[in-house]
Amino acid sequence: MPAPDTVRIHLPDARSYDIRIGAGLLDDANSWQGLPKAATAVIVTNETVAPLYAERLCGQLRGVYGRVDLVVLPDGEQHKDWNSLNQVFDHLLGQALDRKTVLFALGGGVIGDMTGFAAAIYMRGVPFVQVPTTLLAQVDSSVGGKTAINHPLGKNMVGAFYQPERVIADLDTLDTLPERELRAGLAEIIKYGPIADAAFLDWIEVHLDALLARDKAALAHAVRRSCEIKADVVSQDEREQGLRAILNFGHTIGHAIEAGLGYGAWLHGEAVACGMVLAADLSRRVGLMPESFVERLRRLVERAGLPTQPPRLGADRYLQLMRVDKKAESGAIRFVLVEALGRAGLHSVPDAVIAETLVAYGAA
């Protein structure tokens, strides 16, 4: 088995950690060594992922921990809520598991965000490890320590910054991922080009078909480069005091779509893809980017099989939803806009300009 790629997140207070990326890591005993010592490991996963990968992860962890438990949650974005979180606490407390217990998040971003949040608040903090099994989770959600659950009024509104001990991304788990989920993961990969790396955007355009065909070398490069970019941003600005906001490109409208339709109707990656196209259009309207950029991004999103036309929720509803966005300040909606290829920043945009874009794309 080839040595895994390792990307490191640099953080103060001995909280730096590695992201290990490679094929076959679930079966590679080395990947699971050197984690915090404890009597018990608890794998948190869902009803879809458990039958696919829980037994293999259990097998690895039994070599390290005296006891390995399994908590299986319902699957779906609509279950990223207090009920699911409580199922984790019911198990931890029901079994009287102590504050050294290590949680393992085995699944996509929903499981990763909830397990991370559970780890952040159980007994005021226990260690956890991210074992992402979707493309989206491997390129984005397992990295950087944003953990949360949704609220009906807004996405990821209750959560904490809490970093994992390690991220272990086994590329082989992507073999079983449904096509629609693979495409959703591409959205967050595409995101990194316009905001941070113009050459990566070129690379994605050239290798998109290989990524869609699940070519392992292409996937390995996309996961590694995405993690490098995110690690660089998070290492500079862990708690989103400034720079980290660029990772939210496409998310202001994307989160409004998710919440507005009811969680789960559109996948997160689908909503972000569409949100990026509209944010590109806003970048053009305020004079930062030319029309050719909007068209380039729209074509790439379309080629990836992702939506470019938002649901028609009405301009007022979109504005209402976006005022709850975490980047909003004193009621003013702020967007991540592209300033040049590979560079982005946070900008206030007048409601009238936002409405123009919403009308132009049939959202109003």
Ligand SMILES: NC(=O)c1ccc[n+]([C@@H]2O[C@H](COP(=O)([O-])OP(=O)(O)OC[C@H]3O[C@@H](n4cnc5c(N)ncnc54)[C@H](O)[C@@H]3O)[C@@H](O)[C@H]2O)c1
């Ligand atoms: N914390 C962050 O920085 C961050 C970043 C991006 C997204 N997110 C969050 O991540 C979530 C989206 O994550 P997601 O796209 O992974 O969705 P998800 O977690 O819902 O997983 C997608 C689907 O794939 C299934 N699945 C997972 N692994 C599989 C595999 N290997 N084979 C077959 N099926 C598999 C899941 O059961 C689910 O049905 C959203 O809630 C979003 O807000 C968080």
Ligand SMILES: O=C(O)C(=O)C[C@@H](O)[C@H](O)[C@H](O)COP(=O)(O)O
């Ligand atoms: O890590 C970040 O920072 C991101 O913004 C990554 C996003 O892809 C992700 O969806 C994140 O959960 C959104 O953050 P939020 O603060 O807007 O909830």
Ligand SMILES: [Zn+2]
């Ligand atoms: Zn996202």
